[in-house]
Amino acid sequence: MRTDRSLITGFLLALAFGLGIALTQQQEVDPFKEAQRQRELFRQTAGILPGELYAAQGEELFAQKRGPRNASLEACDFGLGPGKLEGAHAQLPRYFADTRRVEDLETRIASCMVRLQGFKLAEIKREDIKALSAFVASKSSEMPLRVVPRTSQEIAMYNLGRELWFHRAGNRDMNCSICHDAYAGSRVRLSPVRSPRQGLSNEWPAYRFEADKLYTLQDRIAFCYVSIGIAAPEFYSEPYIALSVYMLAEATRGRNSLTEMPGFTR
């Protein structure tokens, strides 16, 4: 791997430093300002953000000839033409005629690895998908969202997503809406709660400094389900794609842009 070892050391040092500060901090903090502060800390001590490390790793994986067909992912079409990555993340999920499915960023990367590189879906590593997502997303940093369901398949997926959004279940009696619509602008513990119209889901994939991990949108939705007492769906399954279409189409209607990509958040 070409990634500089000193960078990783710097990254770990910064992490220890950041955690030390986070743990000694007791008073009430503004969550947004705290994220900004943590981000600056990484910039100053490591000179690089963790999300950028993932994206660099993804860039290598993208260009490498891999899999049974010994092919790179450079011919993967994210909706703007083969290999066209600029702005691709801002218009996903969308319908793809070649797989006859609506696919989000992660599912599209997985289906390209299957079709172009000859991998079996079950043998694709989650870590590879995360790094590749970070790389592809980095080409859409701060771009306006453009998720507008047009085909019948996309509209059907939007409607499914809205239904799941309101589906109350589990021993905590939750759905997405009861917090994200009814209490948008409020806080669960220190976490700000946003509605889709306010741009919810526009920061993923992102490095979460509290978890010290890169989370894709599917990881984040899974985390939501688990925290309301519902076992998360299997990755790349329809609930993720449907919810992503719903949230990102609503965020598009609210004229939101992607944040810096990969995002940096708590």
Added chain:
Amino acid sequence: MKKRYFGWLLAVLLAGLTLSQQGPFQQRVNQAIQSGGSRFAEAMKQDPDQALCSIHRDRLPPELAGAFLERQRALIKYPANGKLMGDWKQGEALFTDPRKGNCYACHTGDPKEAGAGLLGPGLVGYGQRGISEPVVKYTYDKIYNAWATMPCSLMYRAGVHGILTPEESAHVTAFLLEPASPVNARR
């Protein structure tokens, strides 16, 4: 005469069949949920009132509210000793524990607790209502089954789902109402 009887029977059977069948959209929703795997599908199963809240987007029409509240009230169980005020110290632990009450996610309580959520009404000084029997019962019922007073509210039914036993619900009630509890500390 016999013909007419069979005609009616057929109509009733057909009507029953149509009503018990899910529409194509609901079938498609179920298919999507199944695609998430068996553990997810199992967890996404709804009881009838969860389904009712979902259909009405958490805003139950007034004509359905009476029966809804009645069904939920019937689910409330009380401690065997009949005491709805338990031990506030145990209540504090249950109130705080994310695996039990997890109440700080949405409510303030002990004013010293940092970073309490703001989704629910703040509970600092809740005990100023006193500890008359109706106040204690209202508080206990709300903790045990929030949907028995407010259909489809965000607050989950801790007692109904067994997250809090009746005795534990009484402890949390005491944490909110007991004058000695930090919730009601003089400031």
